[in-house]
Amino acid sequence: MGGNSQSTLVSQLRSQFKVHADTHSYTFLHESGRDLVEEVLTYRQLDRDAREIAAWLASRPEAHRPVLLLFEPGADFWRAFAGCLYAGVVAIPAPLPHDQRSMGRVAGILRDADSSLALTTAKLRDLLAAGIEELGLARPISCVAIDDSPLAEAESWTMPHLAPDTVAFLQYTSGSTGDPKGVAVTHDNVLNNLAMIAETLSVNTDSTLIGWIPHFHDMGLISVVLGFFTGANVVAMSPLAFLKRPVRLLKAISDYRGTHTASPNFAYNLMARRVAPEQLTDIDLSSLEVALNGAEPVRRTTMERINDLLAPAGFAPSAMRPAYGMAEVTLMATVSRGVQRYLDADADALEQNRYRPAINRAVGLVSSGEPGPGTDVRIVSPENLQPLPDDHVGDIWLRSPSVASGYHNRPVETAEQFRANTSDGDGPFLRTGDLGMMHDGELYVTGRRKDLLIVNGRNLYPQDIEELVKELHPALADSLGVAISVDANDVESLVLIHAVKHRLLGDVSYPQLAATVKTAVARHFEVAAPGVVFVNHGGIHLTTSGKVQRASMRAAFLKGELDDVLHEELLR
CATH class of the missing domain: 3.30.300.30 (ANL, C-terminal domain)
Known part of the structure; x- marks a missing residue:
C-alpha cells in the first residue's frame, strides 16, 4: 500500500476505528502492587480524543514545527500521537527525562527539531516546564497538558491534506546525548512498512498484539500503530512492569489470547533466566503465532532456552521470528517466515569476511530471515562499493519504500546515509552501518561496523x-x-x-x-x-x-x- 493508493495513514486508521469502534481497543495494564489493572480505551474514544487534539493543533502556530510528546507509558501518549497524525503535525515521541543526563537528551532533541510546543499531562506539565526553562533554549517552549479539559470540539476537525512525503513523525535514534538525529518518517513510509509487516506476520482484525516496549522506541511505536492499522486489539504494559516481573508478559498473552508480541533478544534472555517453570502452571501460550525478535543481535542460545522453557505452556517454536530493521527503514526490513536457520561459521574465515562451515573454532550465526516484499538488500564491499556475492561479509545496504526520507535538518548526514550508490551507479540505498551476509536468500547480521x-x-x-x-x-x-x-x-x-x-x-x-x-x-x-x-x-x-x-x-x-x-x- 503506497502513496499512490487513495488511502492515507489517517484515513486507514479512521476506517478501522469506525468499523471496530466499540469492539476493539487499546488496553494499558497499570501496576497496582503486584497486580496489573487494566485501563481500556476503545477505538471510538481514541478516534474522538485524537480529533479533539488535532482540531486544537490546527489552530496553533507552534504546531507548524515538530511537536514533542513527553508522556508516561499508557493511553495518553496514544491520544496525543494519533492527534498529531490526524492534524498532519510532525510528532516526536521522546523518553521522559528523569535525571540531568536524560534532560540533556531532551534539550538536544528540542534544539535539533527547532520545536516550540510540547504535549504532556497535567501531572507532569509543571515539572517539565520548569526543567525545560532551565535549559536556556533559544526558542521558548509551550508545555500543554492534553488531559486538563477538551482542547477543542472533535466535530470541528477536518482531514488535513497529506501528501505521500508528508513527515508523520521524527524517530530520534539513540545517539550521543548532545547530538541526537531525528529520522524523518513519512506517512508513505509508515503505510508501506505496516502493510509489509501485516502481510509477512499475518496481522489482521482477529489479532491481539501484546507489548511492553517503550513508545519512543521504533519497535514499540510501530507495533502499536500496526494494531490500529489492521484493526487488531492492542494490550500493553510499561517497560518497568515487564522488567520487574517478566512473567507478566506471558500472563498477558495467556489472559488476552495474544497472537503477536515483539521484544529485543535481551528480553527473551531475561524471561529465560527469570521465569521459573512453576510460574507457568496456569499460563497458556497456544494462541501466540508470532514472537518477533529484533532490534539487537539475535542469539541462538536465547531462542533455544525460550523454546525449552515455554514449550510446556504451549509455545510453538515456529512462533519465534528473528527480524532485522531499524528506525531508518521505519521498522522492519527482513523477517524469518517461521523456520529458524542457524549457521556454525568458521571463525578464521569469518574474521576474513568469508563464510564457510566451521572446521575448528565456530561462531554461531542466526538468520534474520528473508527481505520483506519490496525490500532490496545488498551486501557491499566497504573498500570499493562493489556488491558482494553470497557468503561474503560486507556492509548491509537497503532499498525499500519504507526507507525514511532522511535525518531532519541534516542534509550532509542524509546524503551520506540515505543516498548511497554502488560502484556501478545503482542506488540510492540506505547505509545501515551493520555488517552481514546473504546465504540462501536470507540475511545473517554479523555486527555493527563501528563496533x-x-x-x-x-x-x-x-x-x-x-x-x-x-x-x-x-x-x-x-x-x-x-x-x-x-x-x-x-x-x-x-x-x-x-x-x-x-x-x-x-x-x-x-x-x-x-x-x-x-x-x-x-x-x-x-x-x-x-x-x-x-x-x-x-x-x-x-x-x-x-x-x-x-x-x-x-x-x-x-x-x-x-x-x-x-x-x-x-x-x-
Whole structure:
C-alpha cells in the first residue's frame, strides 16, 4: 500500500476505528502492587480524543514545527500521537527525562527539531516546564497538558491534506546525548512498512498484539500503530512492569489470547533466566503465532532456552521470528517466515569476511530471515562499493519504500546515509552501518561496523566476546558488559568492562573472577588476555532502549572516567 493508493495513514486508521469502534481497543495494564489493572480505551474514544487534539493543533502556530510528546507509558501518549497524525503535525515521541543526563537528551532533541510546543499531562506539565526553562533554549517552549479539559470540539476537525512525503513523525535514534538525529518518517513510509509487516506476520482484525516496549522506541511505536492499522486489539504494559516481573508478559498473552508480541533478544534472555517453570502452571501460550525478535543481535542460545522453557505452556517454536530493521527503514526490513536457520561459521574465515562451515573454532550465526516484499538488500564491499556475492561479509545496504526520507535538518548526514550508490551507479540505498551476509536468500547480521574490534589484524565482534563472558559465572550472567579495543603500547588490545552482581559472587573474589574471564577470552578467541574492569550496574552506559553504548563506554575508559568501578586489572 503506497502513496499512490487513495488511502492515507489517517484515513486507514479512521476506517478501522469506525468499523471496530466499540469492539476493539487499546488496553494499558497499570501496576497496582503486584497486580496489573487494566485501563481500556476503545477505538471510538481514541478516534474522538485524537480529533479533539488535532482540531486544537490546527489552530496553533507552534504546531507548524515538530511537536514533542513527553508522556508516561499508557493511553495518553496514544491520544496525543494519533492527534498529531490526524492534524498532519510532525510528532516526536521522546523518553521522559528523569535525571540531568536524560534532560540533556531532551534539550538536544528540542534544539535539533527547532520545536516550540510540547504535549504532556497535567501531572507532569509543571515539572517539565520548569526543567525545560532551565535549559536556556533559544526558542521558548509551550508545555500543554492534553488531559486538563477538551482542547477543542472533535466535530470541528477536518482531514488535513497529506501528501505521500508528508513527515508523520521524527524517530530520534539513540545517539550521543548532545547530538541526537531525528529520522524523518513519512506517512508513505509508515503505510508501506505496516502493510509489509501485516502481510509477512499475518496481522489482521482477529489479532491481539501484546507489548511492553517503550513508545519512543521504533519497535514499540510501530507495533502499536500496526494494531490500529489492521484493526487488531492492542494490550500493553510499561517497560518497568515487564522488567520487574517478566512473567507478566506471558500472563498477558495467556489472559488476552495474544497472537503477536515483539521484544529485543535481551528480553527473551531475561524471561529465560527469570521465569521459573512453576510460574507457568496456569499460563497458556497456544494462541501466540508470532514472537518477533529484533532490534539487537539475535542469539541462538536465547531462542533455544525460550523454546525449552515455554514449550510446556504451549509455545510453538515456529512462533519465534528473528527480524532485522531499524528506525531508518521505519521498522522492519527482513523477517524469518517461521523456520529458524542457524549457521556454525568458521571463525578464521569469518574474521576474513568469508563464510564457510566451521572446521575448528565456530561462531554461531542466526538468520534474520528473508527481505520483506519490496525490500532490496545488498551486501557491499566497504573498500570499493562493489556488491558482494553470497557468503561474503560486507556492509548491509537497503532499498525499500519504507526507507525514511532522511535525518531532519541534516542534509550532509542524509546524503551520506540515505543516498548511497554502488560502484556501478545503482542506488540510492540506505547505509545501515551493520555488517552481514546473504546465504540462501536470507540475511545473517554479523555486527555493527563501528563496533568491530580489529585485534592482530583480525575482525572480532564484541557481542561474541560479551556473550561468552556472561556464561562464565552467575554474577556475570544477568549483567551487561562491553568489549572494546584500545591502543596499549602501540598494540591494539582488548578490554572488557562488565557489571557484576556482588551478591551472586559466592566464595569467588574479584581477582579470581577476573582471572577466569581473562583465561576464557584468551583461549576461546586466541588473543592476549584482555584487561578487565568490573563495575556496578550503574557503571554501564545504556541507550533509552537498554542497549549498551559502546562508544560512550570506550570514551569514558580512555579518559579514566568510568563510574562505579569495583575492580580493575588493566593491560600492562
